[in-house]
Amino acid sequence: MKVIQYTPVNNPDADIENIVNDKFVKQKPLSPFHETSVNFLSALSKEILEYPGVKVFPELVALAFWLRRANLSSIISPFNNKIDDSEVVVPRGVAFHIAPSNVDSIFLYSWALSLLVGNLNVVRVSQTLNEQLEILLSILRELLHQKEWTEIKDRNIIFTYPRDEKINIYLSNRADVRILWGGDETIKSIRVLPSKPATKDILFADKFSYTAVDASMYSSLPDEKKIQLARNFYNDAYWFDQMACSSPRFVLFVGSEKECEASSKAYWKFLEDELMQKGKPDTLDIAMEKLVYMYESISRTELPTLPAELNSNKPTVLRVAKNEITKFRETCGGGFFFECFLNNLDELTGMVSRKDQTLGYYGFSKDELKQFASKVNGAGIDRIVPIGQALNFAPTWDGYSLLNELSKRVSVL
Amino acid sequence: MSAIEELFSLPQYSIHNDKKRALLLEELKQLTQFHYLNSIPYKNIIDNLGIRDKNKFGSIEELPYIPVRLFKTQNIKSVPDSEVIKTLTSSGTTNQQVSRIALNKETSMLQVKALASIITSYIGQQRLPMIIIDTDATIKNKSSLSARGAGLVGLSNFGRDHFFALDENMELKVDQLLAYLEKHKNEQLLLFGFTFMVWQYLYQTMKKTDTKIDLSNATLIHSGGWKKLIEQSVSNEVFKSELYKLFGMKKIYNFYGMVEQVGSIYMECEEGHLHTPNFAEIIIRDYNDWSVLPAGKKGVVQTISVLPKSYPGHSLLTEDMGTIIGIDNCPCGRKGTYFSVNGRVPKAELRGCSDTHAETVQSNGRAN
Numbered sequence: 098m099k100v101i102q103y104t105p106v107n108n109p110d111a112d113i114e115n116i117v118n119d120k121f122v123k124q125k126p127l128s129p130f131h132e133t134s135v136n137f138l139s140a141l142s143k144e145i146l147e148y149p150g151v152k153v154f155p156e157l158v159a160l161a162f163w164l165r166r167a168n169l170s171s172i173i174s175p176f177n178n179k180i181d182d183s184e185v186v187v188p189r190g191v192a193f194h195i196a197p198s199n200v201d202s203i204f205l206y207s208w209a210l211s212l213l214v215g216n217l218n219v220v221r222v223s224q225t226l227n228e229q230l231e232i233l234l235s236i237l238r239e240l241l242h243q244k245e246w247t248e249i250k251d252r253n254i255i256f257t258y259p260r261d262e263k264i265n266i267y268l269s270n271r272a273d274v275r276i277l278w279g280g281d282e283t284i285k286s287i288r289v290l291p292s293k294p295a296t297k298d299i300l301f302a303d304k305f306s307y308t309a310v311d312a313s314m315y316s317s318l319p320d321e322k323k324i325q326l327a328r329n330f331y332n333d334a335y336w337f338d339q340m341a342c343s344s345p346r347f348v349l350f351v352g353s354e355k356e357c358e359a360s361s362k363a364y365w366k367f368l369e370d371e372l373m374q375k376g377k378p379d380t381l382d383i384a385m386e387k388l389v390y391m392y393e394s395i396s397r398t399e400l401p402t403l404p405a406e407l408n409s410n411k412p413t414v415l416r417v418a419k420n421e422i423t424k425f426r427e428t429c430g431g432g433f434f435f436e437c438f439l440n441n442l443d444e445l446t447g448m449v450s451r452k453d454q455t456l457g458y459y460g461f462s463k464d465e466l467k468q469f470a471s472k473v474n475g476a477g478i479d480r481i482v483p484i485g486q487a488l489n490f491a492p493t494w495d496g497y498s499l500l501n502e503l504s505k506r507v508s509v510l
Numbered sequence: 511m512s513a514i515e516e517l518f519s520l521p522q523y524s525i526h527n528d529k530k531r532a533l534l535l536e537e538l539k540q541l542t543q544f545h546y547l548n549s550i551p552y553k554n555i556i557d558n559l560g561i562r563d564k565n566k567f568g569s570i571e572e573l574p575y576i577p578v579r580l581f582k583t584q585n586i587k588s589v590p591d592s593e594v595i596k597t598l599t600s601s602g603t604t605n606q607q608v609s610r611i612a613l614n615k616e617t618s619m620l621q622v623k624a625l626a627s628i629i630t631s632y633i634g635q636q637r638l639p640m641i642i643i644d645t646d647a648t649i650k651n652k653s654s655l656s657a658r659g660a661g662l663v664g665l666s667n668f669g670r671d672h673f674f675a676l677d678e679n680m681e682l683k684v685d686q687l688l689a690y691l692e693k694h695k696n697e698q699l700l701l702f703g704f705t706f707m708v709w710q711y712l713y714q715t716m717k718k719t720d721t722k723i724d725l726s727n728a729t730l731i732h733s734g735g736w737k738k739l740i741e742q743s744v745s746n747e748v749f750k751s752e753l754y755k756l757f758g759m760k761k762i763y764n765f766y767g768m769v770e771q772v773g774s775i776y777m778e779c780e781e782g783h784l785h786t787p788n789f790a791e792i793i794i795r796d797y798n799d800w801s802v803l804p805a806g807k808k809g810v811v812q813t814i815s816v817l818p819k820s821y822p823g824h825s826l827l828t829e830d831m832g833t834i835i836g837i838d839n840c841p842c843g844r845k846g847t848y849f850s851v852n853g854r855v856p857k858a859e860l861r862g863c864s865d866t867h868a869e870t871v872q873s874n875g876r877a878n
Binding site: 378379381382383384385386388389392393395396397398399402407408409410429431 | 550551552554555557558559576577579580583584586797798799800810827829855856857858
């Protein structure tokens with residue numbers, strides 16, 4: 098069963114039975130938050146930041162910042178502080194990761210957490226490596242080559258293979274935990290495969306994300322704050338071509354009709370300025386995609402919409418009526434947004450679905466948002482974060498408290 | 511005489527641009543109004559675009575268009591099912607989604623008439639012995655035809671004593687071809703096939719054998735896109751010169767057309783330019799803001815045709831790139847807009863976290 102191995106060594110002709118063999122599976126995991134694990138990740142952070150030209154990949158810079166020692170401590174300490182006196186945290190064992198394509202850095206976050214708690218990791222990445230992933234893998238290879246990281250090198254393997262049920266079964270039968278990044282179809286196809294009786298699945302299925310803006314609060318902002326907000330929203334929406342699960346596709350303006358109208362106008366104008374400044378107009382293929390998606394969308398609704406302006410230098414925004422929100426659950430990405438005006442946040446509660454993940458916001462108080470989350474009561478939405486933090490990976494993701502899920506507890510009474 | 515009758519009654523490629531556009535516009539306004547009243551998705555688009563007056567367009571450029579891909583994702587037609595006499599589908603080799611185009615009797619008849627007027631202006635009224643570089647399996651089911659099948663059926667009307675030169679395994683039936691050529695020695699012949707198939711199965715096969723065939727008295731009409739040939743570095747010029755070298759064939763005409771506007775084809779002239787026929791027009795748009803580009807500028811091709819009566823396909827934004835070369839003044843003498851096609855709009859590869867699975871499909875697609 099051939100795979101293309103990327104780390105610790107490049108081997109286009111590796112055999113899964115050789116690399117994930119008994120010796121690998123039966124080796125002793127490192128203890129949770131082992132000094133070597135923390136040191137390794139912070140060394141990785143440093144290497145990424147020092148990589149020539151890394152600045153053109155803001156998502157890699159974000160990953161590097163997240164891997165800094167200080168940030169790791171801020172994740173580990175609160176976790177450790179909550180461990181009961183009569184409990185000991187231990188690794189689960191072998192973790193089998195299936196990474197999503199394109200949104201590469203995302204799986205590195207869950208891999209890093211798994212490494213931190215001490216698990217042995219086997220990672221299947223996408224078959225087409227983009228530039229960012231190539232860079233990350235080459236940095237990892239270099240690092241793992243150094244003698245001080247031998248313990249990490251022995252316990253972490255990254256590879257790829259075409260969709261292959263036999264390899265998936267082979268790895269599932271050795272995994273104590275499977276971390277599966279969707280699509281839904283991928284997750285379904287892997288969940289039905291046999292695994293160890295106690296294998297635990299952590300599933301990141303297809304998701305949909307919004308942004309909500311309090312119209313009157315927004316209108317009262319001075320221009321420099323609006324510029325900052327546009328910059329933050331740009332990062333939320335335009336990284337990963339608006340195709341990450343957490344990328345906002347819908348923007349809700351909340352307030353009176355008049356306030357919403359004014360906010361919407363200003364909001365998109367400032368985003369347009371931000372796009373101008375970035376100076377990366379849509380390429381032909383994306384412009385075409387957005388045009389087709391616009392026509393596709395307006396052909397499906399009788400209600401008057403405000404047609405989007407199609408311009409390669411501008412976001413494409415299609416206004417839809419409140420009772421139509423649930424019809425528009427996808428976008429083509431690349432800067433295509435639906436917008437809608439609501440009187441208050443409560444109106445959203447009835448429209449939330451299980452697939453909804455991130456609600457980015459501006460202008461609401463934490464109390465208002467907590468109240469809103471209680472009213473939604475689990476019908477959807479996994480996280481509510483200020484605009485600009487939609488893609489910030491947190492140890493609690495899609496409703497999972499990941500350090501808890503990736504480790505287990507031994508009770509000592 | 512109505513506008514469409516006049517467009518059909520005048521000799522092909524004879525109408526000066528201003529007159530042609532005025533006639534087209536008159537007909538297109540009516541078509542827009544008709545489809546608006548009879549197709550809900552089309553009505554939604556027009557309403558949502560904020561177009562109030564479906565009858566007052568100052569020029570062809572002002573007419574709304576719809577992206578051709580909509581016929582792949584939705585069932586868009588303007589006549590009840592009971593009037594649909596056949597449904598055309600695109601070949602869709604690299605994508606599971608295919609266009610489905612519903613034809614009623616009127617549209618189908620207009621397509622036949624249009625095609626006849628174009629083809630006969632090239633090869634004359636007489637039906638010639640015809641060699642089809644394809645297998646007869648392609649046209650077995652006539653009520654649901656692929657684009658390839660529709661093209662074959664349409665073109666086969668212009669020939670007689672049809673000979674399908676390929677067997678079902680796409681192998682050239684060399685012996686039968688030689689016998690056919692012997693039988694029609696000294697006659698003018700008509701050859702038709704898809705560009706890639708002509709190259710791969712006729713040219714490549716014959717090039718490898720020692721047998722020589724003379725096709726100097728044949729006219730080849732071919733279509734179907736250049737993608738696969740460009741990959742082999744075969745341009746239209748190379749295609750023509752190689753076929754001339756091997757078969758002595760001089761009259762070779764490519765045409766640009768699509769299943770969404772069958773009948774409305776754009777034939778290449780002796781100068782190598784594609785020509786708009788009487789009942790069709792080309793507009794080139796700038797993808798930056800979809801405004802109209804002048805002659806000489808490359809952009810996305812919009813095709814206009816007065817033939818589609820059973821579906822709102824009279825003004826379509828294609829996913830092809832093209833350039834208008836000139837209007838009314840091609841050295842070949844044909845009037846109207848003439849242009850070139852310069853490849854396809856690349857497929858966007860926007861992939862998200864939800865796409866691990868799609869890879870297999872994509873790589874299969876590429877393998878084609």
